[in-house]
Amino acid sequence: MRLLIYKFLAEKKVAVTLSDTENAFVKADRTTLYRTIKTFVENDIVHQIDDGTGTIKYALCEVGCSCDIKTDLHLHFYCSNCNETVCLTDHKIPQINVPEGFISENVNLVVKGICNKCSSM
Amino acid sequence: MRLLIYKFLAEKKVAVTLSDTENAFVKADRTTLYRTIKTFVENDIVHQIDDGTGTIKYALCEVGCSCDIKTDLHLHFYCSNCNETVCLTDHKIPQINVPEGFISENVNLVVKGICNKCSSM
């Protein structure tokens, strides 16, 4: 099961929701998928993305990704046309300055707009 | 009613959820608050913040804010200790480069960590 889900995520180029996975695996129960992905997340195999749509999306981490805040934070692009979220893994998040007293532990950067596929149509 | 809600938002220094507002106005109905805030959002009086907690938060726009992508996008800081989200209006979001073909319309940047209040305790 886990292998199947892993494969599914690997084939998808975009981040998927739990429902997406559910639709892909009609036979399996929602809970199984939920917990499997949760296991993946806990083991840094996939990362969660909150793209502002209200539903969490998941995507495989890059090869060699350690989910480390300093090196592995890339930005995500949410297309408001096709509703897909892609990982722009080559685009690391720039250094963000926070005021005195604030300690930053994590950064989430989502760019919303039209993706390359939709803009070329 | 709208004036009251506006005042409430103005007094709050942090972004609030719908529930927060609900607790502040026990007499008013949830729907009224919801719709009022929605109206505010549509008229660029407040902006929505998705800080990754799963519940949308709202905060007044700055004076003179036109919710314009080029000038008014500031970053938000979510404190994982006190669960509060503050607008760092002085910290504009840096220029984000997206690949060829992508058209960016909006940028959402949330830094997660410990806020100044909590770090000094």
Next chain:
DNA sequence: TATGTAAATGCACTTCCTTTGCATTATTTT
């Protein structure tokens, strides 16, 4: 091979939040 233990699965249910439909009440306009 039998069997005991741990992990994985499925079902049902709960909870939380957002959103909408509809009837009622208030407010404005003519």
Next chain:
DNA sequence: AAAATAATGCAAAGGAAGTGCATTTACATA
């Protein structure tokens, strides 16, 4: 004052995340 428009409240729907428990499957070891 009557008509039109807007605002409110109640109820309920809808979506999604998460949990408890029982059952099944897999695995290791005696």
